[in-house]
Amino acid sequence: MIATGAEPHQAQPISVAPVIEAFGLRKVYGDRVAVEDLSLEVYEGEVFGFLGPNGAGKTTSVKMLVGLIQPTAGTARILGRPLGDLEARRQIGFLPELFRFHDWLRGQELLDLHGKLYGMSRQERRRRIPEVLALVGLAGVGHLRVRAYSKGMQQRIGIAQALLNNPRVVFLDEPTSALDPLGRRDVRELILRLKSEGVTVFLNSHLLSEVESVCDRVAIVNHGRVVATGPMSELLSRELTVEFRLGALPDGVVGGLATYVQVEAVTDGPRPVVVARASDEAAIARAVDYLVRSGAPVYGVVPERRTLEEVFVDIVSREGAEPR
Amino acid sequence: MKVLVIAQLTFREGLRKKLVWGVLLLSLLFVVLYVWGFHLFVQDWREMEARRAARGVPAGTYEIFASAMVLLGLWTVNFLSGVMTIFASVGTIASEIDAGTLQAIVPKPIRRWEIVLGKYLGFAGMLALYIAAMVASVILTARIVGDYTPPNVVEGTLLIVLVMLILLSLTVFGSTFLSTVTNGVVVFMLYGLAITGGLVEQIGTALDNDVLIRIGVISSIVVPSDSMWRLASYLFQPRLAVNFLGPNPFGTTTPPSAFAVQYAVAYALVLLLAAMLVFRKRDL
Numbered sequence: 001m002i003a004t005g006a007e008p009h010q011a012q013p014i015s016v017a018p019v020i021e022a023f024g025l026r027k028v029y030g031d032r033v034a035v036e037d038l039s040l041e042v043y044e045g046e047v048f049g050f051l052g053p054n055g056a057g058k059t060t061s062v063k064m065l066v067g068l069i070q071p072t073a074g075t076a077r078i079l080g081r082p083l084g085d086l087e088a089r090r091q092i093g094f095l096p097e098l099f100r101f102h103d104w105l106r107g108q109e110l111l112d113l114h115g116k117l118y119g120m121s122r123q124e125r126r127r128r129i130p131e132v133l134a135l136v137g138l139a140g141v142g143h144l145r146v147r148a149y150s151k152g153m154q155q156r157i158g159i160a161q162a163l164l165n166n167p168r169v170v171f172l173d174e175p176t177s178a179l180d181p182l183g184r185r186d187v188r189e190l191i192l193r194l195k196s197e198g199v200t201v202f203l204n205s206h207l208l209s210e211v212e213s214v215c216d217r218v219a220i221v222n223h224g225r226v227v228a229t230g231p232m233s234e235l236l237s238r239e240l241t242v243e244f245r246l247g248a249l250p251d252g253v254v255g256g257l258a259t260y261v262q263v264e265a266v267t268d269g270p271r272p273v274v275v276a277r278a279s280d281e282a283a284i285a286r287a288v289d290y291l292v293r294s295g296a297p298v299y300g301v302v303p304e305r306r307t308l309e310e311v312f313v314d315i316v317s318r319e320g321a322e323p324r
Numbered sequence: 325m326k327v328l329v330i331a332q333l334t335f336r337e338g339l340r341k342k343l344v345w346g347v348l349l350l351s352l353l354f355v356v357l358y359v360w361g362f363h364l365f366v367q368d369w370r371e372m373e374a375r376r377a378a379r380g381v382p383a384g385t386y387e388i389f390a391s392a393m394v395l396l397g398l399w400t401v402n403f404l405s406g407v408m409t410i411f412a413s414v415g416t417i418a419s420e421i422d423a424g425t426l427q428a429i430v431p432k433p434i435r436r437w438e439i440v441l442g443k444y445l446g447f448a449g450m451l452a453l454y455i456a457a458m459v460a461s462v463i464l465t466a467r468i469v470g471d472y473t474p475p476n477v478v479e480g481t482l483l484i485v486l487v488m489l490i491l492l493s494l495t496v497f498g499s500t501f502l503s504t505v506t507n508g509v510v511v512f513m514l515y516g517l518a519i520t521g522g523l524v525e526q527i528g529t530a531l532d533n534d535v536l537i538r539i540g541v542i543s544s545i546v547v548p549s550d551s552m553w554r555l556a557s558y559l560f561q562p563r564l565a566v567n568f569l570g571p572n573p574f575g576t577t578t579p580p581s582a583f584a585v586q587y588a589v590a591y592a593l594v595l596l597l598a599a600m601l602v603f604r605k606r607d608l
Binding site for chain 2: 063066067068069070086087089090092094095096098099100101102104113114116117118119158161
């Protein structure tokens with residue numbers, strides 16, 4: 001349990017505003033724009049998914065937020081404090097994408113080092129280290145050198161390191177890249193557990209199913225800017241595909257229907273089916289209303305729920321996936 | 325506080341380096357040979373004195389030759405410590421940026437300059453211990469085997485430590501913006517330049533050639549490590565020995581001034597500060 005021994009964060013009242021705010025963050029390397037213009041807000045207790053194709057600037061964005069990279073322009077606040085603020089950093093956990101540690105240290109020595117860097121007392125570290133080791137499934141191997149760990153175990157100890165200080169905000173950059181399906185499930189459960197404890201999680205991932213199953217809100221980045229953002233449910237239902245199963249197809253109905261929804265396919269026959277795209281649910285209601293008025297018996301309206309992957313592919317391909 | 329965490333980590337990490345153990349092994353070998361050599365020197369000296377006495381020739385000045393032996397020993401210590409300084413710390417920041425180990429460290433509640441300072445202190449501590457042990461070996465050998473104690477041991481040792489700090493500042497500074505290999509090449513060339521410049525200055529002094537002396541002075545402005553060693557060597561010898569030896573590859577008859585020492589200290593400090601500043605802005 002993460003909560004065991006976790007002292008409630010009674011640190012200085014930091015803020016009730018968004019936990020992470022970015023205002024026009026920009027990073028340029030020479031003439032290559034890594035991050036064009038990143039603005040986003042993440043609220044307390046949210047699991048926030050940060051998605052994008054390779055080269056979209058995800059890692060650069062996270063690195064700016066945790067203070068590894070200096071933004072070329074723009075600002076950001078974490079826990080209401082400016083980037084690099086030590087008090088904010090005390091309450092942040094970060095798992096880098098390239099989780100490389102001083103691998104000549106033993107697992108628990110590594111955590112002890114990071115605990116010291118967090119400014120944790122000896123007693124705190126002694127209590128907390130076995131806890132996080134157990135939390136990430138490394139109980140019993142803390143005495144081994146990190147070098148002897150498998151890649152998956154190294155990623156786990158990286159996660160342990162990020163949770164050591166009972167952070168209020170955790171940045172996880174591709175936390176499951178080295179994990180097998182079981183390990184991925186563990187991490188998913190871990191994230192949900194963090195969420196249940198009110199921890200804000202900023203999840204940088206390209207595993208869409210993973211994001212879909214844990215995130216409350218997502219932002220999709222492409223070419224270094226946020227191209228779509230919103231609650232997961234809203235994003236998934238942003239453009240609905242709907243199937244109208246009809247008893248008949250009176251003349252001109254398809255044309256009339258097009259004023260309400262975008263007709264994509266029509267299958268004629270004794271039971272015609274019209275597949276259409278609707279901008280929102282209200283449009284579907286109006287379309288059904290129209291169909292009934294036009295004398296087409298409506299046997300069924302089947303909304304086709306889109307997966308995050310479909311939404312993602314749709315948005316990104318519309319933008320063009322190749323980095324400029 | 326956080327500085328000490330990094331210093332401790334660096335110290336431990338330094339001791340894990342094969343190079344450090346290589347130099348330590350070499351140093352041990354050197355100490356054994358040095359004790360043996362000093363012993364042979366003392367034996368020969370006694371035989372020679374006995375022969376002289378038999379022929380009625382006045383006794384030579386033991387102090388001069390014992391001092392030369394000590395000087396050779398300390399010169400080796402200074403050289404080994406210089407090599408160890410450069411190669412132990414050459415990749416301290418650069419290689420950690422490449423490996424990515426800093427990515428989990430830097431976002432912690434620690435300031436970037438604390439990381440640089442911690443690393444500096446970790447290496448400085450390790451190397452200062454090495455210097456102290458090596459100087460002690462040389463001095464104790466002279467004392468026990470040769471019954472000779474050089475003057476100004478503490479001041480001289482501090483100057484060897486200063487040489488180490490100069491080289492360490494230079495290496496750590498380079499490591500904040502150069503790759504490990506480039507930094508190694510550049511710093512070692514500068515170290516070589518300082519040593520050669522020192523030699524040129526000695527030759528210039530012997531030949532009374534102003535241009536050669538000026539080259540030496542310029543080199544000791546670029547890297548003041550060798551001039552600080554020459555001051556140390558001057559202090560480690562009795563005046564008698566300094567005058568007897570004259571300008572030579574290991575010492576000098578014209579010691580650098582107090583201003584030169586201030587310059588060297590400022591040099592080390594400024595480079596350390598520069599390293600902190602560069603690292604503060606560095607993208608990781």
